[in-house]
Amino acid sequence: MPTTPAHxxxxxxxxxxxxxxxxxxxxxQTPTKLFKELVDELAMLLAFEATxxxxxxxVRIATPLEPTDAERxxxxxxxxxxxxxxxxxxxxxxxxxxxxxxxxxxxxxxDHDTLEPVAYxxxxxxxxxxxxxxxxxxxxxxxxxAADAITQLKRAGAQQLRFLCLVxxxxxxxxxxxxxxxxxxxxxxxxxELSDIGYxxxxxGDAGDRLFGTR
Ligand code: PRP
Ligand code: URA
Numbered sequence: 001m002p003t004t005p006a007h008x009x010x011x012x013x014x015x016x017x018x019x020x021x022x023x024x025x026x027x028x029q030t031p032t033k034l035f036k037e038l039v040d041e042l043a044m045l046l047a048f049e050a051t052x053x054x055x056x057x058x059v060r061i062a063t064p065l066e067p068t069d070a071e072r073x074x075x076x077x078x079x080x081x082x083x084x085x086x087x088x089x090x091x092x093x094x095x096x097x098x099x100x101x102x103x104x105x106x107x108x109x110x111d112h113d114t115l116e117p118v119a120y121x122x123x124x125x126x127x128x129x130x131x132x133x134x135x136x137x138x139x140x141x142x143x144x145x146a147a148d149a150i151t152q153l154k155r156a157g158a159q160q161l162r163f164l165c166l167v168x169x170x171x172x173x174x175x176x177x178x179x180x181x182x183x184x185x186x187x188x189x190x191x192x193e194l195s196d197i198g199y200x201x202x203x204x205g206d207a208g209d210r211l212f213g214t215r
Pocket of ligand 1 (some may be wrong): 087111115117138143145192208209
């Protein structure tokens with residue numbers, strides 16, 4: 001089982017606040033409300049790193065004292081694309097940083113027996129080709145869902161893609177490297193391995209169920 005995935009664009013965003021918050025996220029005793037708050041906060045911290053190279057444009061403004069040049073994010077606004085359901089949990093935190101971001105949706109669930117992704121919904125802005133796309137899902141397990149979502153987004157024209165997850169398994173990173181080596185991955189943690197039934201170990205359990213209180 002690989003523990004250091006060969007993916008040149010895979011990055012664990014190292015920060016004490018991320019590690020601290022992850023410890024509560026992983027804890028089985030953490031209640032739904034706190035779990036959701038932590039997902040938002042972690043998503044925001046990841047987004048800070050994942051937006052580091054966004055293009056800026058110079059604008060002329062007037063401070064209360066004098067005119068000056070200032071920088072703003074270049075148009076057009078980026079798109080956040082949560083993979084339903086659990087990716088939805090990451091949207092609010094990132095939108096707090098980028099309130100004008102558009103939000104697309106990719107609906108996928110893992111078949112419990114085959115672990116293969118099953119697609120049920122897809123909606124993104126028509127001009128997605130011109131926008132930076134942040135694909136969001138807390139869990140990168142086998143990598144099937146993320147790889148399939150990104151394939152669908154590329155088919156729709158997306159060219160500038162980044163994938164943000166909270167917990168990654170080596171298997172998922174390897175799958176992404178094989179399917180989409182051009183897409184950078186920003187993760188809060190790289191865990192040990194997948195269980196026999198496709199759960200990340202040590203992981204945090206079923207992210208969707210913990211976010212939405214469905215178990
Ligand atoms: C979870 C998770 C990812 C997927 C990861 O979703 O949110 O989308 O599994 O697994 P993979 O890397 O092996 O594809 P799930 O299928 O449980 O659907 P849900 O978010 O609707 O609960
Ligand atoms: N999906 C989850 O929600 N958790 C895992 O550990 C694996 C896939």
